[in-house]
Amino acid sequence: MNVNPTRMELLRLKKRTTLAVRGHKLLKQKQDELLRIIQEIISKLSNLRKEIEEELLKALKKFFLARAYQDKKSFEASFLLLDTDIELSMGWKKVMNVPLPEYKKSLQGELISYGFANTSPTLDEALKNLMVVFDRLIELAEMEKRIALLAEEMKKTRRRVNALEYILIPELKAAVRYINMKLSEREREVNSRLMRIKDVIRG
Amino acid sequence: MNRFPKVRTLDTNYAYAAGVVSAKETKLFDSKHLEQLISSKDGRELIAALHDSDYGHFFRQLDSPHRFEETLEDARIELYNEIQDLIDNSELLNVLRARFDFHNITVLLKGKIAEEDFLPYCSRMGTIPLDRLASIFEEERYNRLPDYLKKATEQGIEAYYAHHHNPQLLNIRIDSAMADFLTSNEESDYLRSYYRVWVDVTNLKTILRLFFLNRYKELAEYALLSGGFIASEKILSWKLQESVESLEGFYRGSIYADLLKYRASFSELEKACEHLLLLYIKSVAYESIGVEPIICYLFLKENEIRNLRLIFIGKINGVKDEEIKERLII
Numbered sequence: 001m002n003v004n005p006t007r008m009e010l011l012r013l014k015k016r017t018t019l020a021v022r023g024h025k026l027l028k029q030k031q032d033e034l035l036r037i038i039q040e041i042i043s044k045l046s047n048l049r050k051e052i053e054e055e056l057l058k059a060l061k062k063f064f065l066a067r068a069y070q071d072k073k074s075f076e077a078s079f080l081l082l083d084t085d086i087e088l089s090m091g092w093k094k095v096m097n098v099p100l101p102e103y104k105k106s107l108q109g110e111l112i113s114y115g116f117a118n119t120s121p122t123l124d125e126a127l128k129n130l131m132v133v134f135d136r137l138i139e140l141a142e143m144e145k146r147i148a149l150l151a152e153e154m155k156k157t158r159r160r161v162n163a164l165e166y167i168l169i170p171e172l173k174a175a176v177r178y179i180n181m182k183l184s185e186r187e188r189e190v191n192s193r194l195m196r197i198k199d200v201i202r203g
Numbered sequence: 204m205n206r207f208p209k210v211r212t213l214d215t216n217y218a219y220a221a222g223v224v225s226a227k228e229t230k231l232f233d234s235k236h237l238e239q240l241i242s243s244k245d246g247r248e249l250i251a252a253l254h255d256s257d258y259g260h261f262f263r264q265l266d267s268p269h270r271f272e273e274t275l276e277d278a279r280i281e282l283y284n285e286i287q288d289l290i291d292n293s294e295l296l297n298v299l300r301a302r303f304d305f306h307n308i309t310v311l312l313k314g315k316i317a318e319e320d321f322l323p324y325c326s327r328m329g330t331i332p333l334d335r336l337a338s339i340f341e342e343e344r345y346n347r348l349p350d351y352l353k354k355a356t357e358q359g360i361e362a363y364y365a366h367h368h369n370p371q372l373l374n375i376r377i378d379s380a381m382a383d384f385l386t387s388n389e390e391s392d393y394l395r396s397y398y399r400v401w402v403d404v405t406n407l408k409t410i411l412r413l414f415f416l417n418r419y420k421e422l423a424e425y426a427l428l429s430g431g432f433i434a435s436e437k438i439l440s441w442k443l444q445e446s447v448e449s450l451e452g453f454y455r456g457s458i459y460a461d462l463l464k465y466r467a468s469f470s471e472l473e474k475a476c477e478h479l480l481l482l483y484i485k486s487v488a489y490e491s492i493g494v495e496p497i498i499c500y501l502f503l504k505e506n507e508i509r510n511l512r513l514i515f516i517g518k519i520n521g522v523k524d525e526e527i528k529e530r531l532i533i
Contacts, residue, residue, distance in 0.1 A: 060520070061520075061522060061526070062470075064516050064517070064520045064522060065470060065513070065516075065522070065526075065530055067516055068509070068512050068513035068516045068517070068530070069473070069509070071272065071275070071276065071279075071326075071512070072272040072276075073276075073306075073323075073324050073325070073326055074306055074326070076324055077306065077309065077310045077313070077321070077324045078374075080310065080313045080314075080317070080321055080324065081313040081316060081317055081370035081373070082370065083368075083369055083370050083371060110369075110371065110418075112371065112416060113369075113370045113371045113374075114371065114374055115371065115374030115375045115377070115378045115426075116375070116378070116405065116408070116409040116412055116413075116426050117375075117378035117381070117382065117405050117409075117428060118302075118306070118378065120469075120473055121408050121411065121412050121415075121469040121472065121473055122469045122470050122473060124412050124415060124416060124469070125415070125469050128416075
């Protein structure tokens with residue numbers, strides 16, 4: 001590090017070192033917390049994914065069986081004019097200063113807009129089940145997006161921690177050591193010069 | 204009603220036609236044959252297994268199992284044409300094809316409301332050619348429709364707009380008009396009774412569905428069909444509002460009482476309902492004269508096509524053989 005070996009510089013560098021060490025400690029804590037949050041989400045995520053896969057399979061099976069009750073045209077015609085309006089909105093929530101998405105689904109109208117005479121009761125069950133799975137899919141998407149954002153933040157934090165730990169702090173400490181050395185050397189030089197002058201005067 | 208109404212067939216006009224269908228009935232798939240079809244490895248093997256059946260000439264041209272619906276529709280069209288050749292009573296044929304007409308007017312009405320072309324969703328099995336029906340709806344000249352369809356269309360439009368643009372009410376109102384038409388036909392006692400049993404069974408299923416959807420109070424008065432052996436007013440006056448449990452008391456002693464055993468599972472309930480209808484259909488299977496054996500054959504063939512559809516859908520979507528077998532209606 002290219003520094004002026006002055007007392008002012010030494011004081012400035014000491015302050016910077018203290019700040020860097022403090023920053024490093026905080027960032028390390030942030031990194032640990034982010035890791036804890038990510039691990040927590042991952043443990044929930046794997047269970048959720050498994051449950052959704054099972055529920056989706058069940059709901060789809062019901063849907064296929066309900067589909068077999070009617071011919072294709074009659075089945076598709078049941079969904080031609082719907083009274084259902086699904087809205088998906090997104091908000092943000094800050095965790096460790098990372099903005100994380102929050103998805104919210106709202107359903108207006110009735111999920112079932114067909115008549116009862118030519119459709120299968122299994123279709124009602126299948127649609128209700130699919131709606132539940134849909135809610136959970138939104139939850140899954142929210143978690144996956146959160147993990148991606150948190151992982152990105154974690155990467156940035158780790159880079160900063162490493163930069164502080166392995167580059168900035170050692171460099172600052174080296175610079176402080178260098179200035180200290182230079183200042184001591186200069187002090188010794190002045191001392192020896194003064195002693196020499198004293199000898200000359202006495203001599 | 205504690206047993207099916209007795210059907211007396213005295214009409215000797217259909218002796219030849221009845222003979223023709225009794226020969227055709229021998230070609231219907233029995234449970235063993237259907238199980239063989241279910242054991243096919245995939246859709247392609249299923250198509251190959253159908254090559255030697257009565258459907259061979261349709262399935263030999265089919266290159267992908269995913270297009271099975273078009274083939275089954277062709278088979279149904281041929282079936283209705285065959286029946287048309289055997290029955291020379293146009294009124295009766297109208298009743299048999301009426302479901303497709305009601306389907307078509309529902310679809311075209313929805314298209315009119317949505318301002319989209321829904322013609323591809325219309326069935327080709329109705330009594331009115333599709334291009335004519337489409338032009339009637341385009342020009343809104345509903346008086347060119349037969350009275351029963353005109354009335355249904357008007358009721359559908361009225362229900363839709365009177366209930367805050369609710370498409371379900373449109374469907375329900377047209378279904379009600381269809382039930383009224385089917386259960387009031389004078390052409391065949393057997394057919395009329397079949398539709399009356401169908402209405403009863405549909406009402407029973409509808410009650411359970413409305414409770415499942417928590418919409419009984421809101422929709423029961425519109426959704427229950429009239430024309431059945433059990434009047435919809437009688438169902439509505441029964442104290443069902445409190446709980447669905449009291450339904451058992453209502454149906455006790457009727458032929459529908461056993462259906463309620465399956466109310467915990469909609470798929471089992473549906474199978475039991477279809478089975479009951481099939482029992483009624485088969486009640487004339489041994490008649491040798493009259494139009495009834497022809498109608499019976501038509502319904503049995505329709506049921507067979509539905510079973511084939513189930514097997515195709517099951518095979519394409521990887522449903523287990525056992526589960527397909529459980530859903531077959533034989």
